[in-house]
Amino acid sequence: MGAQNGSTTTSTKPEDLKYQNGFGNWQESEAVPGSIPERGYAPQKVPHNLYTECLSGTAFTVPRDHNQRAWLYRLQPSAGHEPFVPYKGHESIVSSFYHFLPEIEPTPQQLRWDPLTVKGAKDKNFIDGIRTIGGAGDPQMKDGLAIHCYNFGKNMGNTSLYNSDGDYLIVPVTGDLLVTTEFGKLHVPSKFFCVVQRGIKFKVDVVEGTSEDGLAQGFILEIYKGHFVIPELGPIGSNGLANAKDFQTPVAYYEDNDEEHIVVNKFSGKFFQFKQNRSPFDVVAFSGNYIPYRYDLRKFNVMGSVSYDHPDPSIHTVLTCVSDVPGVAVADFVVFAPRWMVMEDTFRPPWFHRNVMSEFMGNICGTYDAKAEGFMPGGASLHNMNTPHGPDADTYKKATTADLKPHKLSDDSYAFMFETCYQVATTKWAVSECGKVQPDYYKAWAGLERISTIPRP
Numbered sequence: 001m002g003a004q005n006g007s008t009t010t011s012t013k014p015e016d017l018k019y020q021n022g023f024g025n026w027q028e029s030e031a032v033p034g035s036i037p038e039r040g041y042a043p044q045k046v047p048h049n050l051y052t053e054c055l056s057g058t059a060f061t062v063p064r065d066h067n068q069r070a071w072l073y074r075l076q077p078s079a080g081h082e083p084f085v086p087y088k089g090h091e092s093i094v095s096s097f098y099h100f101l102p103e104i105e106p107t108p109q110q111l112r113w114d115p116l117t118v119k120g121a122k123d124k125n126f127i128d129g130i131r132t133i134g135g136a137g138d139p140q141m142k143d144g145l146a147i148h149c150y151n152f153g154k155n156m157g158n159t160s161l162y163n164s165d166g167d168y169l170i171v172p173v174t175g176d177l178l179v180t181t182e183f184g185k186l187h188v189p190s191k192f193f194c195v196v197q198r199g200i201k202f203k204v205d206v207v208e209g210t211s212e213d214g215l216a217q218g219f220i221l222e223i224y225k226g227h228f229v230i231p232e233l234g235p236i237g238s239n240g241l242a243n244a245k246d247f248q249t250p251v252a253y254y255e256d257n258d259e260e261h262i263v264v265n266k267f268s269g270k271f272f273q274f275k276q277n278r279s280p281f282d283v284v285a286f287s288g289n290y291i292p293y294r295y296d297l298r299k300f301n302v303m304g305s306v307s308y309d310h311p312d313p314s315i316h317t318v319l320t321c322v323s324d325v326p327g328v329a330v331a332d333f334v335v336f337a338p339r340w341m342v343m344e345d346t347f348r349p350p351w352f353h354r355n356v357m358s359e360f361m362g363n364i365c366g367t368y369d370a371k372a373e374g375f376m377p378g379g380a381s382l383h384n385m386n387t388p389h390g391p392d393a394d395t396y397k398k399a400t401t402a403d404l405k406p407h408k409l410s411d412d413s414y415a416f417m418f419e420t421c422y423q424v425a426t427t428k429w430a431v432s433e434c435g436k437v438q439p440d441y442y443k444a445w446a447g448l449e450r451i452s453t454i455p456r457p
């Protein structure tokens, strides 16, 4: 039996799922009415004889403003299961990024990839279809991040996953995702993204008929430290960029069966698994503020310059994961969404730059304003710490001669950036093995000759 707000979901189409709105606020949902205790969180007798389970996302003593946890009312507690054994199936997840490890191949070179696919994706599920592109740090000390791509065609069935190493921010490019979590289901098509936090059991399936080849392809940002928040708005005021009301959490949904299920756990950079004879998705009701969510990037309220100059890309930040240094992010998730360009006497595309932050970009759809060609949907680029980059030669020529009328930067172009204060150490798979690196990418800037009118000495 499956239930959602009291009704069965076996027939619910992904696009008809229900949600609650808000970011980081306390949410409650009951698939069976009266499941949440009326007084306190953990009474002696729980309504419907459910078990109470507390899931914390922050230490108990974290100040109230940042404290995240959820109370789950479930058919059986998570603790009852067979012993953990190594998970067989995934060969190449990378979680530690120290230069001396054989799977790491750091490079300051500008890198660009054709659409990132994984060999044999048709027969892989979400877990086995993940490949690591790069990252920094290590999950044991809870600092750093990992950047992955995924490509899969098989659904997870009775297998689910929880990540003890960090939070996953998942950005689909092709193939709608149906993400089933302990808190309920999220439909995550292209131009949406979702976040599933540390410790939450979930599975990711591709919705049939939503991609030409039946495969799902996209990217994952995994943060080892903290959680994502909506960035401060400073002088912008109290509204704008990603508005809290547009983040959506699931409503309670549960499965009640005695089938064999496999629960996979990523812990300390390795996958483990255990068996249990019931669904891990047996949470009948929840009350908390530690809940997975989705967001529609088309709702991002883009801000920009209405006078002159190209603004810093921080203006496009959807979510940030802050470090201990004010204003410095472990990771920013940034979206370049359709917007009007109206700046006068301005070189409108991104300028040439050498940033102290490292920039991993992916193209979801359309064309990106700094690159006339070569940065394709499903493709990606990495401009590491201090590595010079910016508009390619064609873009430079066009932008310096363009008639600066107001123009809409493509109605349907969405690119994103994972920006981090860390050096991104790339994996051997991403640099030497995946076969998607564009060897001529450095030539994007080859046509930028000396054009200065200053006479040569």
Ligand SMILES: O=C(O)Cc1cc(O)ccc1O
Pocket: 310, 311, 312, 313, 349, 350, 351, 353, 355, 359, 370, 383, 389, 390, 417
């Ligand atoms: O490199 C890029 O294309 C990302 C980027 C965009 C922008 O508008 C300004 C700076 C920047 O790094």
Ligand SMILES: [Fe+2]
Pocket: 353, 355, 359, 383, 389, 390
């Ligand atoms: Fe950049």
